[in-house]
Amino acid sequence: MKKKFLLKKIISILKKKGLSKKHSKISANYLIEAELFDARSHGITRLKMYCDRIKKGLINTKPKIKVKNINSSVSYIDADNCIGFVAAEIGIDKAIQNAKKTGIGLVAVKKSGHYGLSRFYAERAVKKKLIVFCFTNAPPALAPFGSRKPLFGTNPICFGSPTGKVPFIFDSSTTKINRGILRRADKLGLKIPSGLALNKKGLPTTIAREALLGTQLPIAGFKGSGLAWMIDILSGVLTGSSHSGKTKDPFDDFSGPQNIGHLFITINPNIFSGNNFFKEIRKNIKRVKKLPKAKGFSSILYPGERKNKIYKKNMNKDISIPRKILKEMEVLDANK
Amino acid sequence: MKKKFLLKKIISILKKKGLSKKHSKISANYLIEAELFDARSHGITRLKMYCDRIKKGLINTKPKIKVKNINSSVSYIDADNCIGFVAAEIGIDKAIQNAKKTGIGLVAVKKSGHYGLSRFYAERAVKKKLIVFCFTNAPPALAPFGSRKPLFGTNPICFGSPTGKVPFIFDSSTTKINRGILRRADKLGLKIPSGLALNKKGLPTTIAREALLGTQLPIAGFKGSGLAWMIDILSGVLTGSSHSGKTKDPFDDFSGPQNIGHLFITINPNIFSGNNFFKEIRKNIKRVKKLPKAKGFSSILYPGERKNKIYKKNMNKDISIPRKILKEMEVLDANK
Numbered sequence: 001m002k003k004k005f006l007l008k009k010i011i012s013i014l015k016k017k018g019l020s021k022k023h024s025k026i027s028a029n030y031l032i033e034a035e036l037f038d039a040r041s042h043g044i045t046r047l048k049m050y051c052d053r054i055k056k057g058l059i060n061t062k063p064k065i066k067v068k069n070i071n072s073s074v075s076y077i078d079a080d081n082c083i084g085f086v087a088a089e090i091g092i093d094k095a096i097q098n099a100k101k102t103g104i105g106l107v108a109v110k111k112s113g114h115y116g117l118s119r120f121y122a123e124r125a126v127k128k129k130l131i132v133f134c135f136t137n138a139p140p141a142l143a144p145f146g147s148r149k150p151l152f153g154t155n156p157i158c159f160g161s162p163t164g165k166v167p168f169i170f171d172s173s174t175t176k177i178n179r180g181i182l183r184r185a186d187k188l189g190l191k192i193p194s195g196l197a198l199n200k201k202g203l204p205t206t207i208a209r210e211a212l213l214g215t216q217l218p219i220a221g222f223k224g225s226g227l228a229w230m231i232d233i234l235s236g237v238l239t240g241s242s243h244s245g246k247t248k249d250p251f252d253d254f255s256g257p258q259n260i261g262h263l264f265i266t267i268n269p270n271i272f273s274g275n276n277f278f279k280e281i282r283k284n285i286k287r288v289k290k291l292p293k294a295k296g297f298s299s300i301l302y303p304g305e306r307k308n309k310i311y312k313k314n315m316n317k318d319i320s321i322p323r324k325i326l327k328e329m330e331v332l333d334a335n336k
Numbered sequence: 337m338k339k340k341f342l343l344k345k346i347i348s349i350l351k352k353k354g355l356s357k358k359h360s361k362i363s364a365n366y367l368i369e370a371e372l373f374d375a376r377s378h379g380i381t382r383l384k385m386y387c388d389r390i391k392k393g394l395i396n397t398k399p400k401i402k403v404k405n406i407n408s409s410v411s412y413i414d415a416d417n418c419i420g421f422v423a424a425e426i427g428i429d430k431a432i433q434n435a436k437k438t439g440i441g442l443v444a445v446k447k448s449g450h451y452g453l454s455r456f457y458a459e460r461a462v463k464k465k466l467i468v469f470c471f472t473n474a475p476p477a478l479a480p481f482g483s484r485k486p487l488f489g490t491n492p493i494c495f496g497s498p499t500g501k502v503p504f505i506f507d508s509s510t511t512k513i514n515r516g517i518l519r520r521a522d523k524l525g526l527k528i529p530s531g532l533a534l535n536k537k538g539l540p541t542t543i544a545r546e547a548l549l550g551t552q553l554p555i556a557g558f559k560g561s562g563l564a565w566m567i568d569i570l571s572g573v574l575t576g577s578s579h580s581g582k583t584k585d586p587f588d589d590f591s592g593p594q595n596i597g598h599l600f601i602t603i604n605p606n607i608f609s610g611n612n613f614f615k616e617i618r619k620n621i622k623r624v625k626k627l628p629k630a631k632g633f634s635s636i637l638y639p640g641e642r643k644n645k646i647y648k649k650n651m652n653k654d655i656s657i658p659r660k661i662l663k664e665m666e667v668l669d670a671n672k
Contacts, residue, residue: 037564073409074439076608103441104408108608131574132605146636147627159566168569170562202630226506226639229624230495231502237616238467240609244623260626265601272412272444273576280573287580291483300482303562 001320007032008063010047013332016179018061019083027085030116037307040117041180044321045187048328049251050083057258059113067094069176073102077109081257084115088136092121092264096128099266105130108239109262112188114138114250118158119171119307121264126160126167131267135235135259137242139249141179143215145225148202150215151245154179155231160304161270163285164278168306174228175216182216183251188322235261263277337655343368346383349668353390354397354428355419363421366452367467371560373643375435377516378452380657381523384664385586394593395449403430409438413445417593420451424472428457428600430558432464435602441466444575445598450474450586454494455507455643457600459480462496467603470494471571473578473596475585477515479551482560484538486551487581490515491567496640498605499621500614505640510564511552518544518552524658 007028014024027050034042053059063082067090069075075094079087090115091109098105115121118134125132138153154173161168172180177196185192186208194204197211205211218224236243241261248258269277289300343364350360351548363386370378389395399418403426405411415423420672427445434441445551451457454470461468474489490509497504509515522544530540533547541547554560573577584594605613607657625636657665 070607074607102407106440106603106607110608131570143630144624144627146630146633146634147624148529148630149627151624151627157563161566161569164455168565170566172559172562176556202342210606213521220512223508223555226508227493229504229638230506230618233497234467237620238464238603238605238608238617240612244617244620267442267574269574271406271410272446272574273440280576280579281569282600283570284573284580288480288483288487291480291485291487294479294484296483297482300480302565330366 001321003032003319006044006319006321009329009333010044011153013047013051013329014054016333016336017051019054019059020061023061023083023086026089027083030085030120032319033120034116035319036311037117037118037119038310038314039117039180041178041184044329045184045321045325046114046180048332051332053250053254054083054111058254060257065090073098073104074106075108077107079109079112081111081113081259084113084258084260085246087112088115088121088262089124091262092132092134092266095132095264095266096125096130097129099125099268100128103268103271105264105266107264107266108336109264110239110241110259111257112241112260112262113258115262117171118156119169122158122160122169122171123167125264125266126162129162129269131162131269132158132160133263133265135231135263137232137235137247138179139247139253139258140245141216142175142218142225142228144229145218146220148215150230152228153247154216154224155235157227157231161239161281162278163281163302167304167309168281168285168302169307171303172219174218174224174231176219177211177216179212179216186212188324192239234263239249239263307332337657339368340653342380342655345669346380349383349387350664352669352672355390355395356397359397359419359422362425363419366421366456368655369456370452372647372656373455374385374646374650375453375455375516375567377514377520380655380661380665381520381535382450382516384668387668389449389586389590390419392590392592401426401617406479409440410442412568413443415445417447417449417595420449420594420596421459424450424451424457424598425460427598428460428468428470428500428602431468431600431602432461432466435461435466435604436464438603439607441563441600441602443600443602445600446575446577446595447593448577448596448598449594450596451598453507454492458494458496458505458507459503461600461602462498462505465498465604465605467498468494468496468601469601470496471567471599473568473571473583474515475583475589475594476581477508477552478511478554478561478564480565481558484551488561489562489569489583490552491564491571493563493567497617497635499617499638500613502644503640504617504621505571505643507639508555510554510560510567513547513552515548515552518547522548522662557647570599595633
């Protein structure tokens with residue numbers, strides 16, 4: 001489907017459900033961005049979920065978003081349960097502003113919802129020549145080390161840095177497989193590789209549905225579990241949002257708003273050694289790329305490069321949407 | 337050996353080599369702390385290395401440490417190649433001060449050396465009721481994903497948070513095995529478990545020496561490699577220090593000072609939701625601990641708890657030192 005047409009379609013559907021024109025535009029844009037990054041688990045497949053939550057009043061279509069500037073570096077945002085994309089965009093823009101003023105920005109967002117990919121907001125800061133951390137929590141997916149019940153989300157770590165060229169964007173969940181990929185596999189009846197998740201009984205599974213009802217395995221055992229816990233503290237406890245398993249699953253739990261929290265930290269890389277930073281990071285990347293390659297590798301890519309290539313390639317193509325999801329869109333478009 | 341006696345001995349040795357009384361005391365204290373945490377790879381086994389570097393003039397015994405306050409949140413420290421423990425302690429104390437003033441502290445340290453465990457400095461901030469990140473770089477140990485030559489250090493991620501009780505301290509290298517453990521295993525002729533490192537030819541090895549000359553494997557493949565790269569940018573490039581493989585190995589490379597960088601980020605957890613933070617983090621920990629346990633687990637510990645127990649147990653015992661290291665100390669003590 002043509003991108004332009006698809007964008008219009010999504011905006012029209014979101015508006016029909018009651019979202020404002022502005023919020024519909026912002027949200028539709030990020031859903032398309034996810035498709036362009038081949039992060040299809042965070043793309044159009046989620047449109048129905050957002051619509052369901054809007055219809056049920058769990059995403060606030062007329063939010064009173066409050067931005068409190070605690071000082072010139074630190075701000076606190078109450079997103080009033082607006083759609084996550086909008087809350088996060090306001091949050092990262094505030095963090096960018098703050099870092100431009102003082103060298104460091106710290107912004108907490110509470111009462112938000114699922115915001116798509118952390119990468120979106122990291123790129124926004126990196127394009128303004130800032131270093132950035134984005135943290136967000138997510139509904140239970142991962143069992144803390146020593147437990148057999150999921151409680152932490154897939155809690156991604158996202159870090160970005162300008163390089164002078166393609167942004168360095170490290171964006172990785174603390175689970176071996178992303179939950180969105182599980183969701184999409186379940187919807188489309190695809191199997192998942194083994195060794196990534198356990199079923200409810202604690203046994204390995206390759207069936208997406210069983211994994212969703214069971215536990216996703218953390219990267220690196222107790223280290224991944226510790227990182228997920230760290231992110232639960234930063235994005236949940238610190239921001240005054242849901243945490244320790246209380247973040248509602250946007251697909252399954254309609255008992256209230258998600259109350260997700262985000263934390264953005266931005267740093268002006270010029271603050272310590274001036275423009276030397278840009279000289280040195282170019283050297284850094286050049287040195288790594290020149291290393292002798294491992295078997296099966298013809299080049300070494302830094303985090304963000306592969307995704308950037310995918311994005312550019314997809315920019316020149318139409319977006320292909322599985323029939324099942326197309327049908328979902330038709331139904332969404334037909335009903336108020 | 338009695339702790340008090342050991343402390344005196346180490347101070348006396350360091351002073352004999354030319355370190356000031358103050359710097360000797362600070363350094364000896366952290367070497368003992370490492371032993372108490374059972375992080376023996378960062379304990380007395382390193383004393384000879386520090387002495388060698390002092391003797392060769394690579395650790396500056398009369399440094400002119402400059403602290404530049406860029407603003408009330410951000411400071412930049414030129415440690416003038418002093419011993420790493422001292423540089424890091426000055427750095428974290430500045431970061432603590434800044435966060436107490438504005439809610440956020442950002443401190444970069446350049447021209448430093450190996451500072452022991454990141455945990456030391458994280459605990460210092462947590463004891464002042466702050467959330468903290470400590471980043472430091474290290475000499476080449478890990479091959480970037482796609483390469484077969486080590487370039488990044490074991491680059492630890494360290495995060496701390498107050499809990500009202502035992503500090504939450506996540507301190508983990510981005511490699512599957514710590515380099516210090518390899519060093520100590522090599523010194524004492526111990527084998528290492530398989531699957532953690534490759535030899536120079538890229539083949540798995542359990543011989544510490546081969547692993548030291550080869551490559552340590554990252555946690556979680558490309559994710560661990562990406563995290564190590566992130567830390568190289570934060571502690572190396574951003575601080576204006578060595579990076580991308582240019583950090584000198586303190587044991588093997590006497591061609592100049594290490595020029596290691598550290599980055600400390602401190603956050604006052606009260607800044608967003610006041611004392612609610614402490615109420616919520618207690619809830620957070622309680623909820624996780626109450627989860628049903630996995631097979632073989634009788635309790636769930638948060639990062640830092642196990643080490644805290646070890647520390648307390650060791651506090652009531654003498655420190656046992658392998659004969660080989662005792663001999664090393666005797667030689668160090670005998671010679672100027």
